[in-house]
Amino acid sequence: MAGNTFGKLFKLTTFGESHGAAIGGVIDGCPSGIKLDFEAIQNELDRRKPGQSKIVTQRKEPDTVEFYSGIFEGVTTGTPIGFVIHNTNQKSKDYSHIKDVYRPSHADYTYDKKYGVRDYRGGGRSSARETASRVVAGAIAKQFLSAIKINAFTSSVGEIFVEKPYQELDFSKIESNVIRCPDEASANKMIAKVQEIKKQGDTIGGTITCVLQNVAVGLGEPVFDKLHAELGKAMLSINAVKGFEYGSGFCGAKMKGSEHNDLFNEDGSTKTNLSGGVQGGISNGMDIYFRVAFKPVATVIQKQDALNSSGEIVEMQGKGRHDPCVVPRAVPIVEAMAALVLADYTLLRRQESQNWD
Amino acid sequence: MAGNTFGKLFKLTTFGESHGAAIGGVIDGCPSGIKLDFEAIQNELDRRKPGQSKIVTQRKEPDTVEFYSGIFEGVTTGTPIGFVIHNTNQKSKDYSHIKDVYRPSHADYTYDKKYGVRDYRGGGRSSARETASRVVAGAIAKQFLSAIKINAFTSSVGEIFVEKPYQELDFSKIESNVIRCPDEASANKMIAKVQEIKKQGDTIGGTITCVLQNVAVGLGEPVFDKLHAELGKAMLSINAVKGFEYGSGFCGAKMKGSEHNDLFNEDGSTKTNLSGGVQGGISNGMDIYFRVAFKPVATVIQKQDALNSSGEIVEMQGKGRHDPCVVPRAVPIVEAMAALVLADYTLLRRQESQNWD
Amino acid sequence: MAGNTFGKLFKLTTFGESHGAAIGGVIDGCPSGIKLDFEAIQNELDRRKPGQSKIVTQRKEPDTVEFYSGIFEGVTTGTPIGFVIHNTNQKSKDYSHIKDVYRPSHADYTYDKKYGVRDYRGGGRSSARETASRVVAGAIAKQFLSAIKINAFTSSVGEIFVEKPYQELDFSKIESNVIRCPDEASANKMIAKVQEIKKQGDTIGGTITCVLQNVAVGLGEPVFDKLHAELGKAMLSINAVKGFEYGSGFCGAKMKGSEHNDLFNEDGSTKTNLSGGVQGGISNGMDIYFRVAFKPVATVIQKQDALNSSGEIVEMQGKGRHDPCVVPRAVPIVEAMAALVLADYTLLRRQESQNWD
Amino acid sequence: MAGNTFGKLFKLTTFGESHGAAIGGVIDGCPSGIKLDFEAIQNELDRRKPGQSKIVTQRKEPDTVEFYSGIFEGVTTGTPIGFVIHNTNQKSKDYSHIKDVYRPSHADYTYDKKYGVRDYRGGGRSSARETASRVVAGAIAKQFLSAIKINAFTSSVGEIFVEKPYQELDFSKIESNVIRCPDEASANKMIAKVQEIKKQGDTIGGTITCVLQNVAVGLGEPVFDKLHAELGKAMLSINAVKGFEYGSGFCGAKMKGSEHNDLFNEDGSTKTNLSGGVQGGISNGMDIYFRVAFKPVATVIQKQDALNSSGEIVEMQGKGRHDPCVVPRAVPIVEAMAALVLADYTLLRRQESQNWD
Numbered sequence A, B, C, D: 001m002a003g004n005t006f007g008k009l010f011k012l013t014t015f016g017e018s019h020g021a022a023i024g025g026v027i028d029g030c031p032s033g034i035k036l037d038f039e040a041i042q043n044e045l046d047r048r049k050p051g052q053s054k055i056v057t058q059r060k061e062p063d064t065v066e067f068y069s070g071i072f073e074g075v076t077t078g079t080p081i082g083f084v085i086h087n088t089n090q091k092s093k094d095y096s097h098i099k100d101v102y103r104p105s106h107a108d109y110t111y112d113k114k115y116g117v118r119d120y121r122g123g124g125r126s127s128a129r130e131t132a133s134r135v136v137a138g139a140i141a142k143q144f145l146s147a148i149k150i151n152a153f154t155s156s157v158g159e160i161f162v163e164k165p166y167q168e169l170d171f172s173k174i175e176s177n178v179i180r181c182p183d184e185a186s187a188n189k190m191i192a193k194v195q196e197i198k199k200q201g202d203t204i205g206g207t208i209t210c211v212l213q214n215v216a217v218g219l220g221e222p223v224f225d226k227l228h229a230e231l232g233k234a235m236l237s238i239n240a241v242k243g244f245e246y247g248s249g250f251c252g253a254k255m256k257g258s259e260h261n262d263l264f265n266e267d268g269s270t271k272t273n274l275s276g277g278v279q280g281g282i283s284n285g286m287d288i289y290f291r292v293a294f295k296p297v298a299t300v301i302q303k304q305d306a307l308n309s310s311g312e313i314v315e316m317q318g319k320g321r322h323d324p325c326v327v328p329r330a331v332p333i334v335e336a337m338a339a340l341v342l343a344d345y346t347l348l349r350r351q352e353s354q355n356w357d
Helices: A038-048 A092-098 A108-115 A121-126 A128-144 A171-176 A184-199 A227-236 A327-352 B038-048 B092-098 B108-115 B121-126 B128-144 B171-176 B184-199 B227-236 B327-352 C038-048 C092-098 C108-115 C121-126 C128-144 C171-176 C184-199 C227-236 C327-352 D038-048 D092-098 D108-115 D121-126 D128-144 D171-176 D184-199 D227-236 D327-352
Strands: A011-015 A022-028 A065-067 A081-086 A149-157 A206-213 A241-246 A288-294 A303-308 A313-317 B011-015 B022-028 B065-067 B081-086 B149-157 B206-213 B241-246 B288-294 B303-308 B313-317 C011-015 C022-028 C065-067 C081-086 C149-157 C206-213 C241-246 C288-294 C303-308 C313-317 D011-015 D022-028 D065-067 D081-086 D149-157 D206-213 D241-246 D288-294 D303-308 D313-317
Touching (some): A011 A128, A022 A128, A038 A327, A081 D022, A081 D081, A121 A128, A128 A327, A149 A184, A206 A327, A227 A288, A227 A327, A288 A327, B011 B128, B011 C022, B022 B128, B022 C011, B022 C022, B038 B128, B038 B327, B108 B121, B128 B327, B149 B171, B149 B184, B149 B327, B227 B288, B227 B327, B288 B327, B327 D327, C022 C128, C038 C065, C038 C327, C081 C128, C108 C121, C121 C128, C128 C327, C149 C171, C149 C184, C206 C327, C227 C241, C227 C288, C227 D227, C288 C327, D011 D128, D022 D128, D038 D128, D108 D121, D121 D128, D149 D327, D227 D288, D227 D327
Antiparallel strands (some): A065 A081, A149 A206, A206 A288, A241 A288, A241 B241, A303 A313, B011 B022, B065 B081, B149 B206, B206 B288, B303 B313, C011 C022, C022 C081, C065 C081, C206 C288, C241 C288, C241 D241, D011 D022, D149 D206, D241 D288, D303 D313
């Protein structure tokens, strides 16, 4: 397996299992001369960490990142940035009961079949704990991309959707509630829904919308590495994601060309933006926006049938401290992956741009 | 721009503009010893080619592929397969009227801003003509993957959807109608819709569903190169695609974990398949299915405002012979890209598999 | 096999066998806006082509390149440049006698064992004919790198060496003789040597020295992709190459640090240049120079024992029209590969350079 | 800079500066199911570490490696192996005197010009300390490649060469002396030479020969990723290396084809092996052997002129504890890089081999 690197020029390689000694990664290709704000990095980790509110898992992990290289006197040097987050909360015995059991809709079965050996402790490599490393790298990418505004928010939980288009939302409100929805009325309904689901020992899915603003014209590498294709891959690589759409998305598939076309203004901007800020795989300077679908967390605190490695169906009781809804903690992960794509494509754009000649 | 290669071990690199001398590509990494069925390859090209029916563009291109290397006495040699499709229908004058004009919702503007120079003839590199090279490579990948069944079909045109789940459809009927929908009743409604739209000089969007059967367990490279993430990128790299979902997709985001989990049978298969054949980014042996959203073609045969390179809004009249709905011709392209992903991941799986030791 | 692409941002993918319909390649990542000099490209091909003088193979191949894409009105567009050279001289019957025979010190045996199938006609993919595609790409890279001076020349044939250091040679004389050695006295001895060897039906090895001047400071990507490491790989990928050294090379391994260190001038240049223009894998602005060793061509026009596919030793008589010494025709190939490395590293440098911000 | 990853399927990414908190790396693509011998890994580190004998630097670093992931109950899991070596001996003040000084024939100047910022403490990223991470990964690759014998040894120091061909040497004697030369007589001369040089406060270069035995037929990816080309790049990426030759190498460039050709035995082996075990870039089953040239260490304990960042020539006095000859400590590094190349190409071979079908 060599699928643990993301990016072409701004590259992140991650390592680590949920219950190993540590997780971490290497960022290779981060430009030199960036004065890092370490508080901002830790703040992104805190947005993702467990135990931050009543509606997420009550596990406690401080998730403190240590940087080992690539930074000198607080400034990036252009050499690889190695970092580690030690796992302080490895309750391995919590998982002894699933040692030989494949939980439904988890990766236990496929990892075992693929690798012939498996770290059964809490999902090991397949655990969303790995995404903490993405958040660290994304936080650094955001500092490199300081001109670009990256905002993700919870746009639905179960059947509860934010009605307003993103243009009518105040992104400064995203952090004002625990579900990370900038529309207070919708947020309250969503939070109530998650609490109700949690009481049932059940879980629920949701969607996240992400908006990228002030993106320069010209980012994207046709034909295979179109900007939206790479954003799609980045989002689909996040645990529990089942779908991605940008601009008009699946609704666009119901429309007529005469309705769907975005007419130009004289400055090259467009009157509408059903295209979602990308034409032919290249950014056109308008807002880039997309929506990501998350399935409900597979671990429910109920009795369920599972399969054991001897091929027997066994009843299991979901235990442990799990998220009833992954969406609020996934908001910073979506932003991090978007930042990694934009950082990578900004570097790709730099090398080809006529402006530099 | 170096985004014209797809794949890690089974690699396709394409070249060519819609109105240049030729398009083509290089397939590097195709295993040796595959006896090729050249008729099958040409047949896939014929499914994609213009002029094949009343509901697609009436342009005529024979789209005959010539192979220059990598094949000896009809068998692949393991060396790169170079191929070319000559463009026989370059009516460049058709495009003189848009030389300095950026058409709405086309890539004219972004290509010009990105590269500072532009082949304005019919979209050049951004034209879907490039996908003919993908179909050639996909047809070869299919022959390498002969055990896997790959079937795509039109699942909606505008508001007209196939009601039945794919399990109730007879894939052998896909080619029995020009819209490529195996459900005859729906097909007829879709065809009528496209003809009505065409009369209006308008265009319409649609969706394609693709089903991959008999895929071995263990394909996929966590964490970033998950099988469904690469399938998503592959589909999003196709012209006019706005969204991708697999398994339960966006509907899954409305569900509860207790409803969504796929319970096991003793043989490791699952009673339901909301997961869509992938767990943790790795195939589990169940059907892989996904849905792709296509926007309506941007070229409408109506008067529209456009922008010229001097920054003036000018009225233009859509001309030429264009598709009122891209979906039927996109069916073989979706299959081709799926085949390329599966071929690549099959080779990745080979090198890591314990079974080979 | 997927080893037919060279470069990270300025990428060349080649295809083609010596006796197939055509060879060619795709250049992906060439910047847009370069006005190409097609005569200069053909001139490089002519320097490499067979039949150009009495001391090279008398095969006749016009080696005319056709460009299919990536160029519009004579200017690069930033899209992939697809090109083809048709093989006009496929005397396949010349090779029927070696259909089942593995020639000594050729790639017949290893290709057959690796791929299980083999295009036996004249070495197929392992033939140096493939390098014509490299020369086309290198010629375009040279035009992108117009500020850099790239000069290679024959520095030895057998035991005959150019005595003078390169600084005392007039590179404008390289093309003044058929062996491509700028020192006339040495050139004449080398030419006489090759003619003597040719009479014997034998072949002889030699070395090529290459000098890169006006290279900017800062090219190279530590730690694995050091500039000289990539130059070394590029040269070692050329047929018949057995060794590479840069700067002081193998002689440097005999020296003391106090002798070997290059002391600085105040402008950052150095008084000596045993380093060969690279420090820590990064160009320092001084001349980059290196030497490449070529073995004698394996095909001798003499009786030799060979192995057949049934495991029998059989006597064979070398036939055909072969080079008695590969070095003069390899000079433009060495330059082409150097140009590809410099183009690639120039683009890599662009994206990271603070100067562009 | 994103040049810190080596390999295609068996990938090593390293990070770390000589005087940062730690160095380390991530091995991605190591097959699962390998029971690791941790003592063997530490033993390789001990062969490279400083302070191991009188003729190397007297710095003391325990160089203890910690594994953070990818290993469960002593067995590789197929997930990325993250590891760290903490720097216990960061005497940063030792380097304050060179804060603004570019030492001759070091990378100080080029790093500063390339990145615009520099960790001046002991060379930072350009220090050979980084190679400890390569040795860790190489030690794991060796365990994956247990059937292959990898032996490197010191073949020259200054003008003192081992006269015997490698076939006459007993590799079990390599570790029997501190210079790592299996020929005792030559070893003693080399050791005396290094001690003499050290007394002078000077340094001296040397060469290492490496022999790879029991390599399967068919490793190598023509045309650009030929096995010997990748070995060459791997060796040239090691600090202080100035040249690489394999098989007949530079001597082969003086020979005639009739002398140089390796005639076959009936089993496909060859009577001679001037080819060095590789034909057309693919291993042929014979021994692979190559020679690597190392320049003398640039830090001499003498007065020298240097350049400061203000463009002034200043006198400096080499300080610190440095190697008078890098070759004995480089022996395990050469083996490690050879192991990484063989592991990578073995995986590449697996995926393409017909035998696995």
